[in-house]
Amino acid sequence: MPAAADTDRNTGEAAVTPPPAGVTDSTVPAPILRVNNIEVVYSHVILVLKGVSLSVPKGGIVALLGANGAGKTTTLKAISNLLHAERGEVTKGSILFEGEEVHSRSPSDLVTRGCIQVMEGRRCFAHLTVEENLLTGAFTRKDGKAAVAADLDLVYSYFPRIKERRKALAGYTSGGEQQMTAVGRALMSRPKMILLDEPSMGLAPQIVEEIFEIVKNLNGKEGVSFLLAEQNTNMALKYASYGYILENGRVVMDGEAKSLRENEDVKEFYLGVAEGKRKSFRDVKHYKRRKRWLA
């Protein structure tokens, strides 16, 4: 079994806050986001995140991987402070955005500071038109109508597809168009960082590819950093430079995207390219659990 997986499991559980993996590498620029050993509890009793640490370098794309229920969405909502509505709260650890503790800030304050989430399932406003959806993203801005209009054009230049649909009610557009609208809506807030939750969910492969290409473009041209939660490990590791793998509310492995892609365990469990006979998801869970027990 790989050493990386074990050491990380240990750091995740350590009582003292460890420097999050990924920032120790001196070639990585200063992090825009740093999550230190956070614990999240839902409804006061359900412990879901059991010490998650991660960091996103300024201008980077970092993937947060893991199966359904691993805790990806919870991690993103903890960062953007959207847990409240789900009766969840961060009970331990710290979250630093641009070096400042953001734990007690409201979501709208965070958006103003440049950190915005694109929620799982797109969550467009169904009864608003595509363009109205985009404009809601500019709610926190105070720089005037002209600047907002200019950014609307910018969004349309990245997503020409939704420009054609600008007058349509978002609820009547396709899944791909809704995902583009959701990302465009986030862009309208002029973010420094986007927390993107499962953009590939329920979309055809070529649409997924199109959206990831746009993410790459936005990252390159607009300098937006991304924390990308995905179950589509293959696709996410193609575009991200670094990845964390969550399991059961813990980071079990992390590393450069390239090394994760080549890691035998990742291949076996997440990329579905195991040597020999393929294991079903249930087997994998079982196997992992036993492995941890033995370890």
Place this chain on the structure above:
Amino acid sequence: MLGPVLETLIGGLLTGVLYALVALGFVLIFKASGVFNFAQGAMVLFAALSVARLSEMMPLVVAVALSVVIMIVLAYAIEFLVLRRLVNQEGIILFMATLGIAYFLEGFGETVWGSNIYKINLGIPKEPMFFFESVFPGGLLIDREEVAAAVGCAVLVAALAIFFQVTRVGRALRAVADDHQAAQSVGIPLNTIWLIVWAVSGIVAIAAGMVWGSKLGVQFSISLVALKALPVLILGGLTSIPGAIVGGLIIGAGEKLAEVLLGPLLVRWFDLAGGGIENWFAYMLALVFLLFRPQGLFGERIIERI
């Protein structure tokens, strides 16, 4: 025959405007926060009381402006003291909270403004006027004040529609109504939005209170008008603004017409006393709707996510 029926219809529609205003207050709050605001009727009473009492001391315009301020302060107090504390609670708990607010407002209104019957004088002559004399023999006899009230309410509703449709805050309100968590995720502060809808409902309550108060005097029974708004909501759909307006008009006109047209028939055919139809007609109509069209006339188009 046509003349009197038309007069009844118009009188009913004018009452309907009032129902529509109360229902509108409900719908605004329900859409934006999912709270079924039982206190809407009490808000109308409170607003009418403040307009009536303040206008004894100052010109009507100033009294109304001051009442607007009072309703905004009230909205702020409700948001800050009640809603904010109960956020993420079950709908039924929020509903209970609004029951509490309703009784508090009724009592508090009496404490502040007194418990007599007060007058609101809109300054419009009450004498009925003849309209359309060239169209009908004898024309139609309509209360001038009621016409003015209807026009005023129409202007208010149109202003609200524009506010919701084209302004930045209006757009945010609709976004919150659609998906409040997603709205929060793009940085729309829910507390501010709730404050705004309660304040707008308060302003709508002022309009309703003034219409009602100028017609029948300001008294405790105004808060019962909320009960008439319930069938309007069932007819129009809980989340539909046009539904509240059309539903209000249908119920207002329907109950008056039923009283005038159905009453005599019941007397003739079944030898009943025939009165009081106005009191139950709305609820019967609502029941029929509940059975056959529970989403209401204009119940929000439900858009399935693709």
